[in-house]
Amino acid sequence: MRKNLSEYKKDDKVLDFFMVKSCELRTSNKGGEYMDMVISDNSGEMVAKVWDMNRDDTAAVKDIQGRDIVKIQGVVTEWNGAKQLKILKIRKAAESDEVNVSELVKSAPYSGERLYDMVCEKAEDIKDKELRLITLTLIEDNAGKLKYFPAASKNHHAIKGGLLYHMYRMLLHAEMLCDIYPMLSKDLLVCGVIVHDMAKVEEIDADEFGIADSYTFEGQMLGHIIQGIKMLETVCERFKISEEKKIMVQHMILSHHYEPEFGSPKKPMFPEAEMLHYLDIIDARIYDMESVLEGVEPGEFSEKIWSMDNRKMYKPSFGE
Ligand SMILES: [Fe+2]
Numbered sequence: 001m002r003k004n005l006s007e008y009k010k011d012d013k014v015l016d017f018f019m020v021k022s023c024e025l026r027t028s029n030k031g032g033e034y035m036d037m038v039i040s041d042n043s044g045e046m047v048a049k050v051w052d053m054n055r056d057d058t059a060a061v062k063d064i065q066g067r068d069i070v071k072i073q074g075v076v077t078e079w080n081g082a083k084q085l086k087i088l089k090i091r092k093a094a095e096s097d098e099v100n101v102s103e104l105v106k107s108a109p110y111s112g113e114r115l116y117d118m119v120c121e122k123a124e125d126i127k128d129k130e131l132r133l134i135t136l137t138l139i140e141d142n143a144g145k146l147k148y149f150p151a152a153s154k155n156h157h158a159i160k161g162g163l164l165y166h167m168y169r170m171l172l173h174a175e176m177l178c179d180i181y182p183m184l185s186k187d188l189l190v191c192g193v194i195v196h197d198m199a200k201v202e203e204i205d206a207d208e209f210g211i212a213d214s215y216t217f218e219g220q221m222l223g224h225i226i227q228g229i230k231m232l233e234t235v236c237e238r239f240k241i242s243e244e245k246k247i248m249v250q251h252m253i254l255s256h257h258y259e260p261e262f263g264s265p266k267k268p269m270f271p272e273a274e275m276l277h278y279l280d281i282i283d284a285r286i287y288d289m290e291s292v293l294e295g296v297e298p299g300e301f302s303e304k305i306w307s308m309d310n311r312k313m314y315k316p317s318f319g320e
């Protein structure tokens, strides 16, 4: 039985296969070279370093790249409250090694198929015919990619199936909030949640492991907000959707990042659009906090997290 990466503690010895998520040769302050990696399995990720680059196998170590499957011997250390792996030996997996790749890729807690079905079910519940048609068409048109796509290349939901998982958790929130605030149109909010980041399948360049380290040309030039608005325009044109609904859903896509510096030229102008933004923020933030805390020992702080305004996260020493 394989031990999960997230279960390792400081000073534990490691001898197992992992996937290299990213890998870069760097120079330390003292001028020496070291290899800076992020390795993963399906339970999480860990920063890993090869400090000694004057070794017999230096050329082979330098040859390692992102997405390689490697066998690592090392020891878990700690740096600024976070676990880090000091690699003593590393080699690429050979054909003869029996490795189950799905154990090495961080994935959403449900399979792509299951998430797809769960999100489709919510879309089928939309009562408004036109909104249901737009939503289901966009899901079905992008079904292939959605089943493995991450929601980002770094940070929130950068995992296999992350985009659907992000939509699914937001949908669960949306349903509850519509019970609390009955004036909200559930149809509009469910549609907005499902389509708001749909164009990430065209913005990000990801492989079938849900790993992305680049953006498409159009993604870099336009971004998923503008790409999403284009996507919606095409679908609405195809089914002759009413102008008011088309523009309201486009406005939800347009305003979901809220601030111009984050890509939204306008702030939300109706309650469902406002709510969509906050659902998006809640799900992304809590996801990021969860993943940071995975690598932190109880009773310790994480290092400062740049994507969270340089805050440190604390993991309590009590509870589970
Ligand atoms: Fe977004």
Ligand SMILES: [Fe+2]
Pocket (backbone or CB within 6 Å): 166, 196, 197, 280
């Ligand atoms: Fe989002």
